[in-house]
Amino acid sequence: MLVGVGVAAIAAVAAFAARHPAADRPDDLRAGVAAVILYGGLVAACGLGATVVNRPANTGYTGLLVAAGARRDEVAVAALAARAAAVAACLAVWGAAGEVASVALGAGLDGPLAVHALGSVPTMLLSLGGAALASAAFAPFAAAVIGVSIHVVAQALVNLKAASDAGVIGDVAEPAIDAAYAFLPRVVVSPMISRLQAADQAPLAAPRFEVNDVVVTIPSSGAFSVAWVLVWTAILAALAVVALRRRPL
Numbered sequence: 001m002l003v004g005v006g007v008a009a010i011a012a013v014a015a016f017a018a019r020h021p022a023a024d025r026p027d028d029l030r031a032g033v034a035a036v037i038l039y040g041g042l043v044a045a046c047g048l049g050a051t052v053v054n055r056p057a058n059t060g061y062t063g064l065l066v067a068a069g070a071r072r073d074e075v076a077v078a079a080l081a082a083r084a085a086a087v088a089a090c091l092a093v094w095g096a097a098g099e100v101a102s103v104a105l106g107a108g109l110d111g112p113l114a115v116h117a118l119g120s121v122p123t124m125l126l127s128l129g130g131a132a133l134a135s136a137a138f139a140p141f142a143a144a145v146i147g148v149s150i151h152v153v154a155q156a157l158v159n160l161k162a163a164s165d166a167g168v169i170g171d172v173a174e175p176a177i178d179a180a181y182a183f184l185p186r187v188v189v190s191p192m193i194s195r196l197q198a199a200d201q202a203p204l205a206a207p208r209f210e211v212n213d214v215v216v217t218i219p220s221s222g223a224f225s226v227a228w229v230l231v232w233t234a235i236l237a238a239l240a241v242v243a244l245r246r247r248p249l
Contacts, residue, residue, distance in 0.1 A: 003090055006040040007097045012157035014101035026107045027201050033098035033113060034193055037091060037120050044090045045124040046147035048083040049131030050140040052240055062248035073096070076244040080132060080237050087124050090118055119221070122229040123187045127151045129236030136243030154187045159209050162218045168211045185232035191220040
């Protein structure tokens with residue numbers, strides 16, 4: 001259902017973009033698809049991650065599998081892998097829908113949009129891992145909120161780092177920001193979303209960031225940032241597996 005809602009939203013965005021001049025249509029479409037990927041991806045990632053541990057354990061499903069001979073870590077890994085695949089599939093479908101819409105608008109296949117959809121996968125898997133870990137101790141709704149909170153904090157950290165590099169934050173705070181950025185997880189920023197944000201053309205997915213009335217441009221992420229997000233995702237997923245192994249059945 002969520003996938004269909006996202007595709008319908010992208011179709012509506014394409015219809016809206018078709019009413020604008022041809023030169024403006026690609027960015028209008030990109031901004032809309034980026035919003036679908038962001039909000040729909042968070043709903044999918046946090047909603048699925050929030051039930052990795054608690055719901056199967058509370059309903060007795062985990063105990064049934066263990067009694068049948070499965071190891072707890074195998075159950076947890078399988079649950080995480082299935083949910084990660086589902087999130088990636090959602091993003092892939094929405095990315096493909098965006099490409100179809102781009103072709104329908106006469107702009108051809110959109111490379112920057114494809115890169116953005118691909119780059120969103122690690123970011124959403126990070127929230128999935130956080131929600132999965134939280135599901136060991138909290139109910140699904142609370143675990144989902146924690147997953148969203150991880151995304152918000154990771155995005156805020158990227159914004160603060162960009163502001164620090166731009167020199168619009170006091171020197172006192174810079175060491176703390178640099179240390180947090182070096183250690184904590186961050187979001188992946190695609191070149192497309194960086195450009196749209198700088199031009200204030202994606203108010204839903206990436207609103208313009210200002211500090212002290214100075215517009216701060218958020219740079220696109222490099223390969224190390226992508227790898228760092230994946231490392232943190234693996235850490236959170238591993239902790240979720242450990243939590244399931246120690247949770248009473």
